[in-house]
Amino acid sequence: MDSLDFTVVLRFRDALLQGLSTTLELTLICVVLGCSIGFAVGLARTSTNLVLRNLSSVYVEFFRGTPVLIQLFWIFFCLPLLLGIELSNFASGVIALTLYMGAITSETFRASLKSIGREQYDACVALGLPRWTQITSVVLPQALLRAIPTLLSNCVSLFKESALVSAVGMADLMFIGSNISNNTARPVEVLTVVALIYFVIAFPLTRAVTVIERRILQKLAV
Secondary structure: OOOOOOOHHOOHHHHHHHHHHHHHHHHHHHHHHHHHHHHHHHHHHOOOOOHHHHHHHHHHHHHHOOOOOHHHHHHHHHHHHHHHHOOOHHHHHHHHHHHHHHHHHHHHHHHHOOOOOOOHHHHHHHHHOOOOHHHHHHHHHHHHHHHHHHHHHHHHHHHHHHHHHHHHHHOOHHHHHHHHHHHHHHHHHHHHHHHHHHHHHHHHHHHHHHHHHHHHHHHHHH
């Protein structure tokens, strides 16, 4: 076995940084869209409307109960055939990860919505606030505050799950790392560095979740 030579990775640092940039861009887009969908679905799951509640539950259980890779493959290979359209690998990745993020964050929002006291809703009714104002000015701020730690954990999970888009040829960090390892015949060095890049970004965020959660609990206890 040849001795390890991590200097080979330095020759491809620009390509790896470009892949990381694509990964972060994809993650950010899916986080914003997914959290928006998740909040809407969370509201639907706490609705008194039985049809709305059941439809939202089916969506959540389906995307939480099936592998993300299969969802990605179905959207990339099957959806264009059914709709007669063309989807790029980036668009497919955004759709798949956004729908997945929406499903997992909806449960986070549902739990945070249930933790808001009934008196908050009664006060909104007593003040005659429109439904939209109730949601945006009263419910959403409190729900977000309670949901922040879990949402951050979801974001970290999505960042790691984003490596799956390499399976449909998207030039993210994992895809570029795999190509470099194949072309250089240095899989140990290259894939180790790729794993370290994911770790360097994800680990501080996981530690931050603990700190933020502790501070939020202290704030809510006051």
